[in-house]
Amino acid sequence: MKRNSRLSSTLHILVHMAETQEHALTSEQLATFIHTNPVVVRRTIAGLRDAGIVTSSRGHGGGWQLGRAPEKISLAEISAALGETLLPFGTEPESPGCLVEQAVIAALDDFRVEAERLLAEKLSRITLADLAADFHRRYELIGVTSHAV
Amino acid sequence: MKRNSRLSSTLHILVHMAETQEHALTSEQLATFIHTNPVVVRRTIAGLRDAGIVTSSRGHGGGWQLGRAPEKISLAEISAALGETLLPFGTEPESPGCLVEQAVIAALDDFRVEAERLLAEKLSRITLADLAADFHRRYELIGVTSHAV
């Protein structure tokens, strides 16, 4: 798992879980999907469990499953549950008395609030089901291609 | 200069430069504004020079000045010149053959392209002159307050 790919990796995992709703997948299995360590998986998606996006169970036959239907899980929720920041830049004061800095921070914060609202809105329109559907589309395509060739 | 505050710090510097258009400011002076090192300043705003946002001159009386009027410098240009990414998450393939991953990356890239266009558009509407104007507003306010109290 590369840096800054937590959202992408988590989505990868979740789509696999959407494809396997009949039984739970272990962190071990999930880890192989994104070429990493089971512990990293557990740590990464722990927040999703708290948000009800996935459920986990221990012991024999345990593992991870979606907490609700893929249609009801939006990328906005996933991103939020991961604790991801949509915008990368910081605006914490470094010289609290400086009016120039205050003006800069005010402008940047306004922008940030508006931008985050916008991005969250966009992300909330994409669901896990959409990704799964796209996956199936690609799967069909490969199938057709294989027959054709 | 804290991490992830490059945009904010650079704006701070640029507004100061907008306030001092009659003469150049040295990296040394700029560095004190954002509590850092002259070399860090030079390194950080080197990209702005290449983009024509600022000019630099060497030797006695040298330093940095705005390359054009503050009204003509947008935050979008500044952000781009700094090489900042507006969106933090990565979408590079880690398992090139996996159709699930392909679907995830496709969705994320679509979102990213659209989101970046949107953010850049928003940032292009804010100019250095706007920040300077806000600074002056704050300055007046303090003045009034001082008189009142």
Next chain:
DNA sequence: AGACTCGTAACTAAGTAAGTTACATGAAAC
């Protein structure tokens, strides 16, 4: 010539996040 300032390379230090190890906790199977 001397003082000053940028340009840049090379190195150091600090902070962040992934990867790893280890072990406790809980649940199912036998």
Next chain:
DNA sequence: GTTTCATGTAACTTACTTAGTTACGAGTCT
């Protein structure tokens, strides 16, 4: 109830990124 399997989590290591620093060459004004 013991064994096996899986999560939960803490602690540590490693890799990477970026700010900070030092040093010095090159250009410019007095």
